[in-house]
Amino acid sequence: MTYITLVRGDITEQAVDAVVNAANSSLLGGGGVDGAIHRRGGPEILAACRDLRAGHYGRGLAAGRAVATTAGRLPARWVIHTVGPVFSPDEDRSATLASCYRESLRVADELGARTVAFPAISxxxxxxxxxxxxxxxxxxxxxxxxxxxxxxTEARFVLFDAAALEAFEAALAG
Known part of the structure; x- marks a missing residue:
């Protein structure tokens, strides 16, 4: 059984089996969570992402999909990279956002991960x-x-600030 837990904190400090990265489609680092994971995880993550781009993911990773790499210097074993959709008030992209979480959980299961830390994707x-x-x-x-x-066994949402934590608490209670 998977238990959902909520914490306010820094996802790069989570001692879990897998950390989910809100990546961009290039898989080569960026800002926000993606940049923080690449900076703290070190060059091993970028090297693994470059290998992915040189192989099956030559055009990058599509929104809603997920793929794993080493976690480098993070206190986790793996990083599961997923690309969230850009919000649009004119087009419902919620299925793609949901797919990020579903696909990340699928990849975690394939890896044998038991604890997974998620950010608030997108x-x-x-x-x-x-x-x-x-x-x-x-x-x-x-x-x-x-x-x-x-x-x-644990899906841990790691939320950066009090407002995000409150939103997830309300969603979990609702």
Whole structure:
């Protein structure tokens, strides 16, 4: 059974089996969570991402998909990279956002990960409203874990500030 936990903190400091990275499609680092994971994890993560780009992911990673690499110097074993959608008030992209969580959980299961730390995907520069993102994230992880019989025992949402934590608390209670 997968338990959802919520913490306010820095995702790069989480001692878990796998950390989920809100990556950009290039897989080569960026800002926000992606930049923090690459900086703290060191050059091993970038080298693994370059190898992915040289192989099956030559055009990058599509939104809603997930792939794993080493975690380098992070206190985790793996980084699961997923690309969230950019929020659009004119087009419903919530299925793609949900897919980020489902696919990350699927990859975690393939790796044998039991504890996974998630950020609030797409809520930074991709401008997804926090309350809606929280609702989608909690539902997607809960449903995916139940549907697949996931062996992940803890899905930990690591939230950067009090407002994000409150949004996820409301989604989990709702």
């Amino acid at each position: 809520t930074g520069v991709y401008r997804w409203p926090m309350a809606d993102a929280a609702r989608i994230a909690v539902r997607a992880v809960t449903e995916a874990a139940e549907e697949t019989g996931s062996a992940v």
